Amino acid sequence: MNVASDTLTEENSAAAESKTQVNRAGRKMPRLSQNRIGENLRTGVYWIARLWFRGVFYGRTLRGRRPQALTMIPEENWPGSSDRGAGLVDGRFRFLNHTVSAEDLAVGRSDTGPSWQAEYHSFDWLRDMRAVGTEAARTQARTYVSEWMVANQKWHPVSWRPDVLARRICNWLTHAEFVSAGADGDFAEKFLDNIARQVRHLRRAGRFVPNGVDRMSITKSLIYSALCLPNSIRFVPRQIKAVARMSEEQILPDGGHIERNPLSQMEALRHLIDIRSVLNTATIEIPETLQRAIDRAAPMLRFYRHGDGGFALFNGSTESEPWLIDVVLTKANARGKPLTSAPHTGFERVSVNRTLVIADTGAPSPTGLGAHAGTLSFEMSVAKQRVIVNCGAYAGRDVTWRLAQRATAAHSTLVVDDRNSFEIREDGTIGGQGANVVAERLEADGNTWIDMSHDGYTASHGISHRRRIYVNGSGLDVRGEDTLDGSGEHKFSIRFHLHPSVKASLVQDGASVLLRLPDKSGWRMRCSGGIASLQESIYLGDGQETRRTEQIVIAGASQQGATQVKWALTKLTGK
Structure with a gap:
């Protein structure tokens, strides 16, 4: 049964004709070679x-x-x-x-x-x-x-x-x-x-x-020392200028931090709050750029939270502790609901009823050490239950484990020939020419489309990857479409890593997978254009404890021209 053949087509096509573009024409993310x-x-x-x-x-x-x-x-x-x-x-x-x-x-x-x-x-x-x-x-x-x-x-x-x-x-x-x-x-x-x-x-x-969160920490330290050590007050004006400059450079217009890591987002916000606090104690006027950066960064911190209060796992982040995130937001004293779109940082968020989808629509930041090659990956949760996840980050000594967690295969996205979409270096940086990433968000009648693509595989394989994700107005129907466009035959695997609390069972000869959530509710994943299987995976939500879990893998091979795989996640009625 071609159960996902209507994904993002038939019933959606009519709505697509009248869809409203709520953010921008497809934006192009900067190439990694800049700066x-x-x-x-x-x-x-x-x-x-x-x-x-x-x-x-x-x-x-x-x-x-x-x-x-x-x-x-x-x-x-x-x-x-x-x-x-x-x-x-x-x-x-x-x-x-x-x-x-x-x-x-x-x-x-x-x-x-x-x-x-x-x-x-x-x-x-x-x-x-x-x-x-x-x-x-x-x-x-x-x-x-x-x-x-x-x-x-x-x-x-x-x-x-x-x-x-x-x-x-x-x-x-x-x-x-x-x-x-x-x-x-x-x-x-x-x-x-x-x-x-x-x-x-x-x-x-x-x-x-x-330039990154560590440099912000250094500037904070130099401000502290200039204010606390005798005969050091002369250093304060220079460091305040540095804070003003970094507030503009590191906190993007949508509020995201340039490292694109939810944990770095929180650390940067904490540094800014500390700097504001110590300047207040010293009765020094707060730079407007500093306060504006705090006001931008706080809503973006909320953007990254799942229903359980912890962070989504992108670019080296861990879940963190919800109580600490609450404290940071309280200290920020900045109003603002979570954004739905962060075009400058490169993320999209769709929250409908109890269903939440967060997608990575940007190229990895060259600034943040430990950046991941997870472009176009997404996470999904239902209420307080994480369902589709990325594998997380490894903070131990084993270099092999660190590289594995940063690889494209450790993310819920498409992998070509078991190769990374970006070169991962042992020193924690991203190598190679990088990729152009284009993303567009569309909304109509309560339904949301995220249309995104990258050319990270163009230089190595001569193909591009396009992913479209659709969430309907009830949040009970999440559909996707992954397209490889280019020359030659290449093996691909589309990975959906599952949270350890989710129980999965394969049915219908690789065309359908049943998912059972902790609250006993059920979801069904269906696919066409590839064969689905269940494989072992790991989860490092806290960056320390390795937990065994499973992943759904849709495998196939690309052909000349466009090769398309469709998949759908649907809530089972009455369960």
Whole structure:
């Protein structure tokens, strides 16, 4: 039975004749080569500078006037976890699902990778120890800081990495009173001197960081230090100008962050809120560009949320914690409902009744390290239940796993000859010429079409991929059409990764799949133009725990000219 042959045709064609274009004529996303030369040059110079940083004499250049006291202490805007803090008080450092004892850490017996080490060296966990609220927590935190200062006097590629350094400076300044209260004068003197040394290095090394959320973090750190360290107020005007510039460059007109990663969106918004807060504390006028950026970014943060309150998994994001997202939105104090379309960032959102579809309609950002090759992928949820997902992001040490999670096949989209639509590099960047992505959103009579295409396979295979997704006015009928247009025969697979809570069963000789959601409701996927099968998959919604799941794969081979596959997801009545 050609069950999906009417997808986006027959019953929809009449409506298509009268459809209203609500956003724009098909927009063209910029090619990835733009601004790449400058960023690559910046990165190359940093690697040369590292030779100087690790030299035996470099530490002497960080000497300077020793601060006697802080002129102000920034407010801590984000709540800590007393449960995590209690573990730290007891000597257990747990990051990225891996625990190391303080004793093992002190003698170098920890088997950890750069991501884990970055969490440790950032001191983000000081807010958790502060949340415990006991003198024992304060004393233990001070011990950890003292041990760190002894063990990290020389430059190290992780502990002195600009983004990690920026986080640590902000955390030490914010929690200076918590750490120092009751300490002897020797600790206070060394503590402030160490902060000053770190700031001097950050002023040098921070300039090499590519434009993105890490550079925003560095600018925040330099503002904090300029306001808190004596004789540093002269640096404030320069950093405020940098904030104003970054607010325009990094927060796009639709509110999306240039890294196109929901987690980066939240981090950027948190940085902007922190900067606004510290400027208010210092009674310095808030730049209009900063406030406008916050007002734009907050609705876009809502855009990325599924019905369960967590983030969709695009470009390295994790689900995150819904309560934390709520806190960020509350702190932003910016009104605005979730957008339906983010043309500058490259995403579309269709929310009808209980059904939500979020589609990636943009080329991967060359800015964000760890960008994924998931162009034209989509996620779908029903109420609080995730149904179609991307596989997520891997934060562990295994390079093979990291590359696999960034691959096109780890996303709910079409893959040609098991090749990525973009070149994925081990250093976390996107290589190759990239692709042009065109997208158009159309609405009529409560129905929505998303029409998108990319030419990421043109250079390697001589073909282009077009995807059309249709959601009807009830949200109970979601249909799609994937078209390959070009020369030659190529194997393709259209992947629909399922959330682990969804149970799937294959019926009708590969033409239909039944899906059972946690609330016992049922959906049916039908297809034509390819053979459907169920295969194993994995899900890394939190970036740490690997969960087994399944994926629907529609397989076939393209022919000369246009090859079309149609599929439909329909809610089963009465279930």
